[in-house]
Amino acid sequence: MIVQACQADLAIGLYAWAHYLLPIVSCNPQAxxxxxxxxxxxxxxxxxxxLAGSPxxxxxxxxxxxxxxxxxxxxxESVSELSGEATNVFIWCLTQNVDCYKQWDKIYEDNLEASVSVLKKLSDDAELGTSFEYGKPKIPW
Incomplete structure (x- = not known):
């Protein structure tokens, strides 16, 4: 049934998979x-x-x-490891495409925690001199 639903409509197939098959597969917390x-x-x-490629x-x-x-x-997010990694990817995006700054300007009010995290990381790195070289940010990892 799920295969047929997925062929007709991917969203319905994924919904069925997530609600019916996933609980069966992931019932073991150790898994x-x-x-x-x-x-x-x-x-x-x-x-x-x-993320490899020509900058x-x-x-x-x-x-x-x-x-x-x-x-x-x-x-x-409140999970510090996830937040830290995502902050690094966020900064990487800014270094790759100036349009990301425009996108950030549009979404920052809905993502204040993320914006604070990014600005704090940039500020900390600037104080340490780790992210900036010749005025251009490097990939922070």
């Missing part, structure tokens, strides 16, 4: 911990591959603009 540990192990490599290139501008809003939401 979630293992899956999270595996993801944490591959995340640095995954991030490096996903300022058309492809990187598109990538940065697409992930910017996700990074903004995650940077405001």
């Amino acid at each position: 979630r911990v293992k899956a999270t540990e595996r993801f944490e192990a591959i995340y640095p490599t995954l991030k490096e591959v996903a 300022g290139s058309k492809a990187m501008k598109q990538v940065s603009q697409k992930i910017f809003s996700f990074a903004a939401k995650a940077a405001g």
Whole structure:
């Protein structure tokens, strides 16, 4: 049934999968911990591959603009590790595409926690001299 629903309408298929199959698959809390540990192990490599490319290139501008809003939401989360990582990605987006500044200007009121986190990170890095070289921000990781 789910396969047929997914072929007709992806949203309905994903809804059915999330509500009917996911609870069956992820009923073991220890399995979630293992899956999270595996993801944490591959995340640095995954991030490096996903964000690799020529700085300022058309492809990187598109990538940065697409992930910017996700990074903004995650940077405001209460989980410090997630927030810190998302803040770094947020800053990376700003360094790749000036249009992200315009996008930030539009969304900052709805994402105040994220904006505070980003500004604090930029301020701390500027004081330490770690993120800025010749007036241009570097990738903070």
